[in-house]
Amino acid sequence: MSLFIVSTPIGNLHDLSLRASDTLKEVDLILAEDTRVTQRLLDRYKIKTPLLSYHQHSRLKKIDYILGLLREGKDLALVSDAGTPGISDPGGFLIEKVVETFGSQIKIVPIPGPSALITAASISGFPMDEFLFLGFPPVKKKRKRFLEEVVNSKRPVIFYESPYRIIKTLTELSETKPGLVLVVCRELTKMFETVYRGKIEEVIEKIKKDKIKGEFVVVVGSQK
Numbered sequence: 001m002s003l004f005i006v007s008t009p010i011g012n013l014h015d016l017s018l019r020a021s022d023t024l025k026e027v028d029l030i031l032a033e034d035t036r037v038t039q040r041l042l043d044r045y046k047i048k049t050p051l052l053s054y055h056q057h058s059r060l061k062k063i064d065y066i067l068g069l070l071r072e073g074k075d076l077a078l079v080s081d082a083g084t085p086g087i088s089d090p091g092g093f094l095i096e097k098v099v100e101t102f103g104s105q106i107k108i109v110p111i112p113g114p115s116a117l118i119t120a121a122s123i124s125g126f127p128m129d130e131f132l133f134l135g136f137p138p139v140k141k142k143r144k145r146f147l148e149e150v151v152n153s154k155r156p157v158i159f160y161e162s163p164y165r166i167i168k169t170l171t172e173l174s175e176t177k178p179g180l181v182l183v184v185c186r187e188l189t190k191m192f193e194t195v196y197r198g199k200i201e202e203v204i205e206k207i208k209k210d211k212i213k214g215e216f217v218v219v220v221g222s223q224k
Contacts, residue, residue: 001070001071001072001073001074001075001106001107002075002076002106002107002108002109003070003075003076003077003078003095003098003106003107003108003109004023004027004075004076004077004078004109004110004111005077005078005084005085005086005091005095005108005109005110005111006020006023006024006077006078006079006085006111006113007020007083007084007085007111007112007113007114007115008020008038008041008079008080008081008082008083008113008114009041009082009113009114009189010082010083010114010115010116010119010188010189011082011187011188011189011190011193012189012190013041013044015113015114015189016041016045016113017111017112017113019111020111020113021045021047023077023111024042024045024047024049024077024079025047025048025049026075027049027075027076027077028049028069028074028075028076029049029050029051029052029069029074029076029077030042030049030050030051030052030076030077030078030079031051031052031053031054031066031076031077031078031079031091031094032051032052032053032054032079032081033053033054033055033079033080033081033089033090033091034053034055034081035051035052035053037081037082038051038079038081039051049077052066054066054078054090054091054094055090056090063094063097066094067097067098067101067102070098070102070106077111078091078094078095082114082116083114083115083116083117084112084113084114084115087115087117087133088117088133088135088136088160095108114189116160116185116188116215116217117133117158117160117217119185119188119189119217120158120183120185120188120217120219121156121158121219123183123185123195124156124183124219125183125197126156126183126219126221126222127156127222128156130155131155131156131157131158132149132153132155132156132157132158133157133158133159134146134149134150134157134158134159135159135160136159136160136161136162137159137161137165137169139165143172147172147173147176148176150173150220151173151176151177151180151220151223152223153220153222153223154222154223155222156219156220156221156222157219157220157222158217158218158219158220159217159218160215160216160217160218161215161216161217161218162215162216163212163213163214163215163216166184166207166212166216166218167204167207167208167212169218170184170200170203170204170207170218171204173200173220174200174201174204177223178200178201179199179200179201180199180200180220180221181198181199181200181220181221182197182198182200182203182218182219182220182221183195183196183197183218183219184196184197184203184207184216184217184218184219185216185217185218185219186207186210186214186215186216187213187214187215188217190214192214194210
C-alpha cells in the first residue's frame with residue numbers, strides 16, 4: 001500500500017512524465033483536487049483509473065475514508081489541478097495526516113514533475129542558490145507583514161497570486177518599496193505564456209495593458 005504524490009502539467013499537457021502516466025494507470029484510485037480538471041488529463045492519456053475528489057473543503061470524514069482505503073492495502077495517487085501536490089496546496093494536509101496515522105508503515109512516493117514555483121525560478125535571471133517561497137499573500141490578516149518580508153528579504157522571494165489581486169498586490173509592494181526589480185510570469189507553459197521583467201512600476205503598467213487572466217508567479221529580486 002502506497003500513496004503516490006504525482007506531479008501533473010501546469011498548462012501544457014505534454015509535460016506529463018511517462019512515470020506519472022504509468023503510475024496513474026496502475027494505482028487503484030486517484031485523489032483529485034477537481035475531478036473535472038483531472039478527467040481531461042486522464043482522457044488525453046487514455047487513463048481509466050477512477051477518481052475521488054479531495055480538496056481544501058474536504059471534511060475529516062473524507063480524510064478518514066481515504067485513510068481507510070490505505071488500511072485496506074489500496075495504492076492511491078494524489079494529484080492537484082496543476083503542478084506538484086503539497087506545495088501551497090490542500091494535498092499537504094492529507095500527507096501530514098497519512099504520516100501521523102501510519103508513520104513508516106505506508107510508503108509515500110514522490111513522482112516529480114512540473115512546478116510553477118521551480119519553472120519561474122529557472123527563468124528569473126536572479127541568483128537562485130537560495131530563495132524564499134511564500135505561497136499566496138494573505139488577503140487581509142498579516143498582509144502588511146507579508147509585504148514587508150518580501151521587500152526586505154536578502155534572498156529572492158517567490159509567491160503566487162490570482163488574476164483578481166495581482167495588480168493590488170504589486171501596487172502595495174510598490175508603495176512599500178518603490179523600484180523593486182522583479183519577474184512576473186503568467187500562464188506558464190500555456191499558449192499565452194507571458195513573462196514581464198523590470199522595475200515593479202513598469203511591470204504593473206505592462207500587465208494593465210494585457211488581459212489579466214490566468215495564475216501568476218512573482219519573483220522579486222533580493223534586497224542587498
